[in-house]
Amino acid sequence: MVVQLLALLGSxxxxxxxxxxxxxxxxxxxxxxxxxxxxxxxxxxxxLCGGPVVxxxxxxxxxxxxxxxxxxxxxxxxxxxxxxxxxxxxxxxVLLGILDDRFGIRGRQKLxxxxxxxxxxxxxxxxxxxxxxxxxxxxxxxxxxxxxIGWLLLTINSINLIDGADxxxxxxxxxxxAGFSAMATLQGHWLEAxxxxxxxxxxxxxxVFNFPPAKVFLGDSGSMLVGLILGALAIRTSLKGPTAVxxxxxxxxxxxPFFDSSMAIVRRKLTGxxxxxxxxxxxxxxxxxxxxxQSRLVVLVxxxxxxxxxxxxxxxxxxxEFLALIAVLVVLGCxxxxxxxxYAELRLLAGRVAHFSxxxxxxxxxxxxxxxxxxxxxxxxxxxxxxWDSMAEFADKHDLSKVCLDLNVPWLHEGYHACxxxxxxxxxxxxxxxxxxxxxxxxxxxxxxFVGPMTAADSGNxxxxxxxxxxxxxxxxxxxxxxxxxxxxATALDKELxxxxxxxxxxxxxxxxx
Numbered sequence: 001m002v003v004q005l006l007a008l009l010g011s012x013x014x015x016x017x018x019x020x021x022x023x024x025x026x027x028x029x030x031x032x033x034x035x036x037x038x039x040x041x042x043x044x045x046x047x048l049c050g051g052p053v054v055x056x057x058x059x060x061x062x063x064x065x066x067x068x069x070x071x072x073x074x075x076x077x078x079x080x081x082x083x084x085x086x087x088x089x090x091x092x093x094v095l096l097g098i099l100d101d102r103f104g105i106r107g108r109q110k111l112x113x114x115x116x117x118x119x120x121x122x123x124x125x126x127x128x129x130x131x132x133x134x135x136x137x138x139x140x141x142x143x144x145x146x147x148x149i150g151w152l153l154l155t156i157n158s159i160n161l162i163d164g165a166d167x168x169x170x171x172x173x174x175x176x177x178a179g180f181s182a183m184a185t186l187q188g189h190w191l192e193a194x195x196x197x198x199x200x201x202x203x204x205x206x207x208v209f210n211f212p213p214a215k216v217f218l219g220d221s222g223s224m225l226v227g228l229i230l231g232a233l234a235i236r237t238s239l240k241g242p243t244a245v246x247x248x249x250x251x252x253x254x255x256x257p258f259f260d261s262s263m264a265i266v267r268r269k270l271t272g273x274x275x276x277x278x279x280x281x282x283x284x285x286x287x288x289x290x291x292x293x294q295s296r297l298v299v300l301v302x303x304x305x306x307x308x309x310x311x312x313x314x315x316x317x318x319x320x321e322f323l324a325l326i327a328v329l330v331v332l333g334c335x336x337x338x339x340x341x342x343y344a345e346l347r348l349l350a351g352r353v354a355h356f357s358x359x360x361x362x363x364x365x366x367x368x369x370x371x372x373x374x375x376x377x378x379x380x381x382x383x384x385x386x387x388w389d390s391m392a393e394f395a396d397k398h399d400l401s402k403v404c405l406d407l408n409v410p411w412l413h414e415g416y417h418a419c420x421x422x423x424x425x426x427x428x429x430x431x432x433x434x435x436x437x438x439x440x441x442x443x444x445x446x447x448x449x450f451v452g453p454m455t456a457a458d459s460g461n462x463x464x465x466x467x468x469x470x471x472x473x474x475x476x477x478x479x480x481x482x483x484x485x486x487x488x489x490a491t492a493l494d495k496e497l498x499x500x501x502x503x504x505x506x507x508x509x510x511x512x513x514x
Contacts, residue, residue: 001185003065003068003069003072003190003193003194004181004193004194004196004197005197006065006068007062007065007198007201008061008178008197008198008200008201008204010060010061010064010065010198011057011060011061011198011199011202011205012057012201012202012205013205014056014057014060014061014202014205015053015054015201015203015204015205015206015208016205016208018052018053018056018057019049019205019206019209019216022047022049022052023047023049023209023215023216025049026047026048026216027047029102030102031047031048031049031098031101031102031219032045032047032048033045033046033217033219046214046215046216046217047215047216048217048219048220048221048222049216049217049219049222050210050217050218050219050221050222050223051093051094051097051098051218051220051222051224051225052221053206054202054203054206054222054225054226055091055094055225057198057202057205058198058199058201059198061198061201062195065194065198066194069190069194072190072191075189075190075191076191079191081124081125082121082124082125082126083191084124085120085123085124085125085126086121086124086229089118089120089121089228090225090228090229092117093114093117093221093224093225094221094224094225095221096110096113096114096117096220096221096224097221097222097223097224098220098221100220100221101219101220106276107276108276110220111153114153114156114157114224115149115153118149118152118153118156119149121152121228121232122148122149123145126152126232126236127144127145127148127235128140128147128235128247129144132246132247133246133247133248133321134322148235151231151235152228152231152232154258155227155228155231155234155254155257156224156227156228157227157261158227158254158258158261159172159173159226159227159257160220160223160224160227161257161260161261161264162223162256162257162282162283162284163217163218163222164282164284164285165284165288165297165298166211166212166214166298167211167212167294167295167298168284168297168298168301169218169222169223169226170203170206170207170210170211171207171298171301171305172256172257172301172302172305173199173200173203173226173230174200174201174203174204174207175200175302175305175306175309176230176253176254176305176309177196177199177200177203177229177230177233178196178197178200178309179253179308179310179312179313180192180196180233180237180253181193181194181196181197181200181237182309182313183237183238183249183312183313183316184233184236186313186316186317187316189236189237192233192237193237195229195233196233196237199226199229199230199233203226206222211295212293212294212295212298213294230254234250234253234254235250237250238250238316246316246321248312248315248321248324248325249312249313249316249321249324250312251328252308252309252311252312252324252327253309253312255327255331255332256301256305256308259283259335259341259342260282260283263341263345263346264281264282266345266346267281267345267348267378267415270348270349270352270417271348271378271406271408271417272406272447272449273406273408277408278410279378279379279408279410279415280379280410280411280413281378281379281415283301283335283341284297284301285379285413286340286341287300287340287341289413290340304331307330307331308327308328308331311323311326311327311328312327344376344377344378344379345378347376348376348378351374355374355421373388373418373419373420374418374419374420375388375416375417375418375419376416376418377415377416378416379413379414380409380412380413380414380415380416382412382414382416382480383480384405384407384416384418384480387405387473387476387477387480388405388416388418390473390476391405391418391420391448391473392418392420394465395420396420398452398462398465399452400422400450400451400452401426401431401451401452401453402419402420402421402422402449402450403420403448403449403450403451404417404418404419404448404449405418405419405446405448405449406446406447406449407445407477408446409445409446409481412481414481426453426454430453431451431453431454432451432453432454433449433450433451434449434450434451435447435448435450436448438474438477439474439478440474440477440478440481440482445481446477448470448473450466
């Protein structure tokens with residue numbers, strides 16, 4: 001453990017020295033994250049230099065540690081091909097992230113780049129051949145390569161998605177790296193233990209400048225690099241025997257970013273949005289709307305990450321995988337039960353499963369003839385129910401089969417989804433479908449979907465009624481959004497100009513807009 005501690009301190013010191021230099025270069029070359037009114041939390045351009053700082057600090061610390069401990073070089077020489085592939089992957093993903101940070105790359109294009117990089121690593125030896133859990137070993141056979149690639153893609157994008165608040169990704173990353181370093185030391189994997197400790201030190205050094213209020217950001221180059229290395233380390237440090245990977249320990253350490261990205265996929269997929277769409281429904285967004293400042297947010301998430309890392313380490317040390325499972329259930333259960341995060345998404349998933357089950361067994365349903373209305377407040381507190389009730393009433397009046405409302409207003413922390421289905425709907429070939437976007441000004445705030453039976457009777461009047469109704473609906477939604485924007489703008493102005501007065505007192509005596 002002395003070598004790992006020295007590697008951590010060495011990378012920590014190097015990161016502290018490199019960060020100001022890289023920050024200056026990033027600002028000079030325009031590699032910055034500029035604020036917007038859509039979803040970003042900062043107000044001024046911030047340098048994106050995490051990738052080069054973390055990579056250089058880590059490599060330098062590992063090389064120095066190898067000069068003093070021959071077993072590290074011996075381990076590196078015995079696995080020269082996987083190590084070379086990992087170095088290639090690290091430099092390539094940093095370059096991909098820099099291109100995205102500087103010029104912007106579409107989600108699909110970035111995914112293709114990640115796929116190519118992870119394929120190189122998997123072919124070079126970073127493979128999950130057998131999954132071990134609770135004493136059972138499951139050989140993957142022909143699924144080895146796709147599952148191994150999927151694992152690396154999952155870790156890359158999970159860490160990338162959680163990088164949305166000052167200091168959050170660095171905190172989660174260094175704790176996860178420290179956990180993997182401890183597990184690798186326990187298993188006798190000295191090279192991986194030193195590498196993980198160096199990553200932890202680099203992220204800690206960068207966190208000095210990234211802690212709220214942040215002077216620098218990791219950027220995609222930094223967050224994707226951390227995700228790639230953690231994914232590769234998880235495979236190596238969780239080995240039980242030559243090929244079997246004890247999956248629960250690795251999953252426990254990365255449970256928070258995995259849960260965050262899983263809920264994002266559920267939220268977007270079940271509301272009909274693209275999985276590449278943006279919103280403010282992530283873990284850090286929800287904590288902020290619950291009143292957590294960025295510093296308190298980082299402390300809380302770090303506490304949860306420590307619980308998970310300790311649970312994973314104890315499960316490996318005591319050879320009891322139930323400890324890792326208990327740690328995961330405790331942390332995720334606290335988030336869901338307290339409704340801090342995940343509650344709305346799990347309700348959405350449960351509602352979809354229940355609806356699907358009812359369609360499979362209609363003869364056993366007791367509520368035949370009723371029209372279920374499912375509505376889910378994903379974020380915010382605006383009164384969208386009045387809009388939704390008018391839509392459901394319109395659908396019932398005109399004998400429509402289905403109507404959906406999906407609202408996503410990330411700059412106001414508002415998200416709302418609702419769906420109405422008639423019990424007996426015609427087959428897909430016997431119905432029509434219309435999906436329309438909703439705009440307020442030039443900003444898209446959601447979409448509405450109408451589905452009805454394909455009949456010729458009174459189709460002209462129905463189309464005319466739909467057009468009129470959608471226009472009224474869009475005006476009503478626009479009024480709610482505009483009202484919320486006025487309140488936020490007036491509150492910000494009140495805090496800036498009248499710091500000694502309570503905003504509620506100001507609004508009680510002075511109407512909005514004056």
